[in-house]
Amino acid sequence: MALPLDDVALVHNCLEYVMLRMQAITLVTTAYALLGLLFVAFCFSAIGMWHLGYGWHDQQRFYQILLLCACAPLAALLPQAALSGAALLLLAGLFTLGLYSSLLAAWPEWALREWSRYVGLLLLALVASGLRVxxxxxxxxxxxxxxxxxxxxxxxxxxxxxxxxxxxxxxxxxxxxxxxxxxxxxxxxxxxxxxxxxxxxxxxxxxxxxxxxxxxxxxxxxxxxxxxxxxxxxxxxxxxxxxxxxxxxxxxxxxxxxxxxxxxxxxxxxxxxxxxxxxxxxxxxxxxxxxxxxGLSGRERIWQMAWEMALVNPWLGVGPMHYSAVYNPIAAHPHQVVLQWLAEWGFPAAFMALALGVWGLQHSVRHLRAVASNExxxxxxxxxxxxxxxAQVDGVFVMPYTETWLALLIGIALARWAKPATPLLAQQLACAIVAIPVLVVLGKVLINEAPGLFQDYNVHMGVQRIDGAPRFWSQGWIPNRGVAD
Known part of the structure; x- marks a missing residue:
């Protein structure tokens, strides 16, 4: 006995839905498998030296960028925790100010690398937050x-x-x-x-x-x-x-x-x-x-330099990563994250970052006090x-291995502590938009700079006679690189 036309259409629609659902699951599984493979490579970048001529810092930065480049285009497609409207506004303001500061900096290309890296770490944390299920x-x-x-x-x-x-x-x-x-x-x-x-x-x-x-x-x-x-x-x-x-x-x-x-x-x-x-x-x-x-091991000097930079450039700072554009004999970063953001991003952006940190800590305290909290x-x-x-006395937000692990742990914490809700459309659109400059800027670094990094480092060591001071790469002074570029 033949089925009525309406029943045939219903069965056909159900089969189409099942097929589409299976394809979506396959794509998501493939995406997670790719990220998992790159994540394992990143983990092992602190176990053995895989690339001749590279130091630990540069090797870890290379695999960090590789992971962020893969994560960026997938972030808007994979599940993620829903951020509150206030958190989204603070993040939008923070990275908008950072982008404007980067474009006005003395070395925009280097400033955009720092900006893109932080955006990539945010996307990585959001991808990790989608592991709730x-x-x-x-x-x-x-x-x-x-x-x-x-x-x-x-x-x-x-x-x-x-x-x-x-x-x-x-x-x-x-x-x-x-x-x-x-x-x-x-x-x-x-x-x-x-x-x-x-x-x-x-x-x-x-x-x-x-x-x-x-x-x-x-x-x-x-x-x-x-x-x-x-x-x-x-x-x-x-x-x-x-x-x-x-x-x-x-x-x-x-x-x-x-x-x-x-x-x-x-x-x-x-x-x-x-x-x-x-x-x-x-x-x-x-x-x-x-x-x-x-003693402070010279930190009081680099802290003073960061504070003076912040006072001279209070609104937008000197530009992301641009503390390392002014040479000092101690370090290419101030070893204090608040001063680093004040000097490089400006007071408004730094206060937004602090507000996000305070909001996150308050949210975590409320969850920890709940009966359901565990080990x-x-x-x-x-x-x-x-x-x-x-991070108040050291460069946690500068070292590639440290900051990547911190982003992953924050993402898992979001998966644990965020309210179970569907992310706002604005959150998903923002992830899709900012993924483009992250992929372009960091992808360019991987293609054009990373392969000959050790040769470039040796040239600067021979000409400038300045020892390595880790920031983006192990030789972190921007002018030493910028002149050669």
Whole structure:
């Protein structure tokens, strides 16, 4: 018996809908798979040197830009958390002022790179926020971070053993770590890594995955040992403020705090064993850093320079990244994120960025106080707040590896803490529009500059005789590059 025409049309429409739905799911899955592959490459950029002639900073910047270029055109197509109208207005004002400042800067091309990178990091955070319904992907990001920390801990112990096996009989703490050109940059990563590793251990304990929890716990203890060996004052400040703040916000999440205290104590004992007892037994004098030295290490000078720039250019600043357009013998960035934004973006943009930060912290506090909050929320809070505190005395928003991980963790936090709602059309349109300059500007850097970067660096070192000062690349002084361009 033949079906009525209306029923045939209904079946046909249903089949079309199913096919379109399957195609959409396939495209989304393919997009996530591509981003996942580039994300893994980014993770491994702090484990091994894959490109001859490149330093750690430049290699990590290369893979960061590659990830942002892939993420930008996909951001408007993939699910994302809904931002409030106030947050959207603040972001629109912030990046509009930043774009105007970039176009008026002395080196617009370099200013647009900084502007595009920040927009790309925002899009990356929004893509990560869309993983609300894909919890497995959220934990994939966190486990990838823990895997990097595990490998670093393993490398640290291997390098320590090699100091004795090779017969050199020299124990220098500065050559026992890998993945970063400076121990301070490693500390920026650790301030986020330690809470993430702790939350994963607590998660494994709840799921009775004892073997994995024990293995990860050993890596966490080793990471604390590395922190006692190489960690700076800013890292300790970030960890301390984050953990004390969590205790004040919600003492019911004390288990993750207790876990960190236990791991820190064991890490301290391991540090005493490796760098005090064993060297004393072998009659060695280890070369260690003074992690709690007094003074600001020249920061007062670069802070003063940033403040003077801000006062001279209060409305739009000197231009994104343009603190590094005026040479000083200390650093190409002021090691203080608020002063950096005041000097380079101007007072209005800096206040908008601060308002967004305050809004985010207030929103997270409300969620942490809720009954449903758990170890994942606690770990994200500790990692993000610790990095923001560290940014007040160090270049967290300059180093590629650090700022990318911070964007990813903020995205996961948005997925956890944002209200379940469909994003406004204005949010999706804005993502599609700003993705174009991000792809053009950063894509041009990848094609035209990255392949010959090490040769360009050697030329500037030979002509200018100025040592590397990391900003965008490891040689961060804009005029030194701009003249050659």
């Amino acid at each position: 894909r919890a497995a992907w959220e934990y994939f990001i966190l486990w990838a971070m823990a895997a990097v920390g595990f490998i670093h801990a393993y490398q640290f112990l291997v390098y320590y053993l090699m100091a004795f096996v090779t017969g050199i009989r020299m124990l220098d703490a500065d050559i026992l770590f890998s993945g970063f050109s400076n121990p301070r940059f490693f500390g920026q990563f650790q301030v986020m890594l330690l809470p993430v590793m702790a939350l994963l251990i607590e998660k494994c304990r709840q799921q009775r995955r004892t073997a994995i929890a024990l293995l990860l716990g050993l890596a966490l203890v080793t990471q604390w040992c590395i922190a006692f060996t190489l960690g700076g004052r800013g890292m300790w400040l970030g960890l301390l403020v984050g953990h004390l703040a969590l205790l004040l916000v919600n003492y019911r999440l004390w288990r993750i705090l207790a876990l960190q205290v236990g791991a820190a104590l064991l890490g301290c004992l391991l540090f005493l064993l490796l760098f005090k007892l064993i060297p004393q037994w072998l009659e060695l004098d280890p070369i260690l850093r003074d992690n709690l030295r007094a 994942l929320d606690a770990g994200l809070w500790l990692a993000i707040l610790g990095a923001l505190v560290l």
